[in-house]
Amino acid sequence: MCLSVPAKVLEIDGELATVSLGGTTYKASIQLLENVNVGDYVLVHTGFAISKLEEEEALETLKLFDEYEEFNKMLDEEEEKFRKSDKADSE
Amino acid sequence: MKYIDEYRNKVIIDKILEEINKWSKQRIKLMEVCGGHTMSIQRFGIPSLLPQNIQLLSGPGCPVCVTDRSYIDHLIALCRLDNVMICTYGDLIKVPGSTSTLERERASGRNIKIVYSVLDALQFAGTHKDLKIVFAGIGFETTTPATASAILMANKENLSNFFVLSAHKVMPPAMSALIDEGVQIDGYISPGHVSTITGSGIYEPFPEKFNVGCVISGFEPVDLLQSILMLVIQKETGKAKVEIQYKRAVKPEGNLKAKAIINQVFEMRDDWWRGLGILPESGLGISSEFEKFDAEKQFKVEIEPTREDKGCICGEILKGLKNPKDCKLFNKVCSPYNPVGACMVSNEGACHAYYKYRRLEL
Numbered sequence: 001m002c003l004s005v006p007a008k009v010l011e012i013d014g015e016l017a018t019v020s021l022g023g024t025t026y027k028a029s030i031q032l033l034e035n036v037n038v039g040d041y042v043l044v045h046t047g048f049a050i051s052k053l054e055e056e057e058a059l060e061t062l063k064l065f066d067e068y069e070e071f072n073k074m075l076d077e078e079e080e081k082f083r084k085s086d087k088a089d090s091e
Numbered sequence: 092m093k094y095i096d097e098y099r100n101k102v103i104i105d106k107i108l109e110e111i112n113k114w115s116k117q118r119i120k121l122m123e124v125c126g127g128h129t130m131s132i133q134r135f136g137i138p139s140l141l142p143q144n145i146q147l148l149s150g151p152g153c154p155v156c157v158t159d160r161s162y163i164d165h166l167i168a169l170c171r172l173d174n175v176m177i178c179t180y181g182d183l184i185k186v187p188g189s190t191s192t193l194e195r196e197r198a199s200g201r202n203i204k205i206v207y208s209v210l211d212a213l214q215f216a217g218t219h220k221d222l223k224i225v226f227a228g229i230g231f232e233t234t235t236p237a238t239a240s241a242i243l244m245a246n247k248e249n250l251s252n253f254f255v256l257s258a259h260k261v262m263p264p265a266m267s268a269l270i271d272e273g274v275q276i277d278g279y280i281s282p283g284h285v286s287t288i289t290g291s292g293i294y295e296p297f298p299e300k301f302n303v304g305c306v307i308s309g310f311e312p313v314d315l316l317q318s319i320l321m322l323v324i325q326k327e328t329g330k331a332k333v334e335i336q337y338k339r340a341v342k343p344e345g346n347l348k349a350k351a352i353i354n355q356v357f358e359m360r361d362d363w364w365r366g367l368g369i370l371p372e373s374g375l376g377i378s379s380e381f382e383k384f385d386a387e388k389q390f391k392v393e394i395e396p397t398r399e400d401k402g403c404i405c406g407e408i409l410k411g412l413k414n415p416k417d418c419k420l421f422n423k424v425c426s427p428y429n430p431v432g433a434c435m436v437s438n439e440g441a442c443h444a445y446y447k448y449r450r451l452e453l
Contacts, residue, residue: 003127003439004233004284006094029210032236032349041094043287043340046180046230047208048237050349051287051340053094058339 004045006053009038019044094339098311107316108140115323118144120275122411124266125282126153126439127310133444135312137319145319148411149444151265152282154230154258155182155437156409157364161397162229162258163188167196168392169225169256175390176202176219178212179227185436189398209241216245216253225386228255233284235259235375236349239356242377242384254386257377260362263293264373270301272367274411278304278322280315283337288353290345291333298331309337356381365433366406405432408441415445422450 007019007028015031019042028044030036033052042049097103123129129149132138138147151157167188170177177193184194184205197203202222206212209226216224228238238255245253262285270276281294286307294305304325308318318336325331335341353375362374377385402420407413415421415434425431427443434440438447 004287008093029237029240031240032346032352034348043284045233045284046237047210048240050233050236050284051346053339055339058094 004043004050006041007044007049009036009040009042009049012036012038017042017049019049095311098309098313100313103313104140104316107313107320111145111316111320111323112142114320114327115142115145117326118146119277119323119326120146120148121278121280121319121322122148122150122269122274122276123280123308124150124152124262125280125285126156126437127284128152128280128282128308128315129441129444130439131310131312131315133448135315136448137312137315140316141319145323147280147319148276149408149441150269150279150411151364151366151409152231152262153409153434153437153439153441154234154260155186156405156433156440157260157265157366158186158229158258158433159363159365159397160187160189160399161394162256163193164394164397165256165387165392166193166225166227167191168394169386169390170196170201170203172223172390172392174222175225176204176215176222177225177227178204178206178209178215180207180229181205182437182439183227183229185430186433187400187430187436189395209237213241213244213250213253216250217248220252223252223254225254225256225390228257228259231260231262231282231285232288232353233282235353235357236288236346239352242356242381243352245384246381251383254384254389255377256386257357257375258362259357259375260364260373261359261375262289263296264370265364265367266297267301268364268367268370269410270297270303272410276303276411277326278306278331280318280322281305281307283307283309283314283341286335286337286341286345288346288349291335291341291343292345294333298333302331304331305333307333307335307337307341309340364409366409400431403432405434405440405442408434415442418442422446 007021011018017030019028030049041053043051212226297303306318306321357375358378359372360376382388404418430436434442
């Protein structure tokens with residue numbers, strides 16, 4: 001029921017937009033959103049665009065992984081340091 | 092397709108799984124409360140990728156599944172009136188009422204149309220002045236603004252033959268009710284599209300009051316696994332909180348315009364949920380200002396006494412207490428071709444998802 005799909009806005013005519021869902025075009029109402037422009041991606045649900053997709057935020061998921069990688073590297077380095085200092089202590 | 096393919100990337104999925112395996116030490120129970128999530132989780136085989144200590148449960152997130160049988164009976168009573176046309180989303184058509192379904196009524200000649208959008212129903216009302224169009228308004232916060240907009244448009248156009256029978260519901264009361272009932276959950280995989288409208292504020296009480304984390308998730312495998320990872324990290328670090336994984340679509344404040352429209356047209360009321368019973372302030376009725384569009388008030392019909400099927404355990408499945416495979420009707424008497432309970436009808440119901448993707452392993 002709450003299925004929504006990302007669609008690209010191709011044309012705007014007042015409160016109605018023509019959107020492309022992977023190449024198939026539909027009419028969707030954009031009355032629930034502000035500042036929709038041609039070229040934007042929106043989530044369409046039961047004929048209404050309910051949210052604008054943010055490119056910058058979309059990349060965040062992928063960016064996060066570099067952060068995780070760095071975080072892991074840091075943890076690994078820390079562990080290595082502990083191991084070394086443990087070794088030094090026991091010697 | 093943009094915004095889909097990159098969230099199905101195997102390399103990223105492997106990385107997240109590695110992270111999950113690294114972090115996850117304690118047993119943890121996570122519940123998804125959106126039918127779309129139920130479907131995606133089974134479709135992409137997410138449970139089979141996770142370590143055994145992570146258990147995923149399906150909650151009351153499919154609006155068709157939680158709706159009272161008497162609502163279907165009410166629609167059936169309305170469709171039997173002269174000059175009435177019922178417009179409904181396809182999800183409802185096969186849902187069993189007490190003695191009939193909308194599909195069976197349509198086969199016997201009643202005027203029932205499946206629509207993709209409430210706007211189609213509105214258009215019918217404009218072009219078929221001789222008919223009274225009743226739209227079956229069902230769904231959570233994602234769907235409610237569409238119905239509300241249609242009522243406002245009908246009001247503006249002075250349509251006197253457009254009506255809505257509302258079964259709209261709001262999500263948080265059901266999420267609280269489950270915890271109050273003692274269902275053990277460490278975290279909620281929170282509904283992504285509901286949250287595009289509501290924002291993240293509605294989940295704040297869960298970490299505060301119940302120490303249950305909430306991560307608002309998207310619907311692709313990367314989204315779901317990342318949300319699971321976030322909830323695992325919350326559990327392992329002992330910090331339950333509200334986080335948004337689905338940032339590309341959900342803003343903390345939600346969709347203010349849509350929220351304002353809902354508040355203008357609807358008002359809160361107590362409502363009945365399958366498995367949970369009556370929950371205070373969990374449903375949305377049409378406010379008196381717009382009562383001329385309210386099918387409940389505008390049509391006086393006799394609704395047959397509600398009859399539930401014996402043996403169906405949809406109620407317990409919706410609470411995460413039982414699994415579809417625990418039901419003795421599953422894949423025997425009950426299948427998508429002959430559904431007994433709503434969870435098998437809706438393609439977002441837990442039983443339907445299990446039937447489609449996992450029945451061979453049971």
